[in-house]
Amino acid sequence: MKKSSNLKSSNGGIRPPLKWAGGKRWLLPYLKPLWEAHKEKRFVEPFCGGLAVSLGLLPEKAWVNDINPHVINFYFQLKKGLKTKLKFKNDADSYYENRDRFNDLIRDGEINTPESAELFYYLNRTGFNGLCRFNNSGFYNIPFGRNKTINYLQDFSEYKTYFGKWKFTHKDFRKLKLKDDDFVYADPPYDVPFTQYSVGGFSWDDQVEVAKWLSKHKGPVILSNEATPRILKLYKSLGYKIRIIDAPRVISCTGNRKKVKEVLATRNL
Ligand SMILES: C[S@@+](CC[C@H](N)C(=O)[O-])C[C@H]1O[C@@H](n2cnc3c(N)ncnc32)[C@H](O)[C@@H]1O
Structure with missing residues (x-):
């Protein structure tokens, strides 16, 4: 894989091309040590959004998915060398x-x-x-x-060099079939009453389904979310190991900036 890059960021990965509400670039220092021991595995992001985590870790093999077909088409076109x-x-x-x-x-x-x-x-x-x-x-x-100034990219061809063995899909997470040794990082929309990234939103039942689905996965799992009382209760009841982290002020899905406690829930790590 090509390592010299104009898009290199200070965290060792490369900069994501998009801005994304709920982006987890700031979590990379916590995720990286957990990933390092498994980096020969396929990295799966069922809720990839702005791709900050995959591009921060730069796995050789990845499967990145999001229900939003537009963001996935964008990455797919980057894989083809969009200019x-x-x-x-x-x-x-x-x-x-x-x-x-x-x-x-x-x-x-x-x-x-x-x-x-x-x-x-x-x-x-x-x-x-x-x-x-x-x-x-x-x-x-x-x-x-x-915005006062925006540095637009015109030539995205550098991303192509990283996307060689990456698969992109736009499915609901329920349709994803994992392999037993996949390394999963799942970052569903925060547990807030009004989440609408895409037509349909993300309900409490969806939160429960994600947590249950990944609690049955045989390989390593990291699940992140806002550390609300009901999320903590749910993740603990399913046997996840819990770590709580102070998040920086992040842009919520409504565009407000709010300070939250983040939970990193892990299994098989
Ligand atoms: C918190 S964001 C992920 C942010 C990402 N980790 C980043 O760093 O940019 C959650 C993502 O889940 C996606 N999403 C919402 N409902 C989904 C579903 N049912 N299946 C798959 N993806 C979904 C949204 O489109 C959104 O991009």
Whole structure:
């Protein structure tokens, strides 16, 4: 795997291309030592979002999944060596024009295209707080972000060198079939009342299903979440080892910044 990179970050991995609410780059110092002893394994992220963790750890083999088809199409196009000729402009008129075009592609069923990936990147970097939210009809509805300066990437081809043996899927986590020795890092949406990354949201029943599913996995598991009382009770009842960490102020799914306690729940580690 190529190691010299313009995208290198101080944590030894490479910088994620997107901004993502709930991104876990800050957790890397805790995750890295747990992963190091297993790095010949396949690394599986059922809720990969902004990919901060996979890109921070840079496993040779990975399976990254998210229910959001747009983010997965973006990574898939990076794997094919995306370079964009679009002129990215940080102004409101251009933003809303491109948002309309992106929603036209959704309406026409053309979301698995390089153009859709370029627009998704532009909207993510230029929209409010890097949020990714869709209305009930499935159209992107984040407003313009008013960021002072944005360094847009035009040539993403460097990511391709890391994605060689990585598989990308956009499925509901219930559809994923793990191999016994997969190393799983799962970061579902926080246990909060209103979570809406994608049409459908994430309910308490979903939290319970994730925790139960991974409690049966034979290989190493790390599950992270907001350390709410009911999450701690659930994870403990399923036999996870618990560690609680002070999280920095993070952007929640509503775009507010709040300080939370994070739980790292582990098994077979
Ligand atoms: C907290 S974010 C993950 C952030 C990621 N760890 C990072 O560092 O950027 C949770 C992700 O779960 C995804 N998600 C929500 N419901 C899902 C489901 N049922 N199956 C798979 N992914 C889902 C969301 O689209 C979102 O990207």
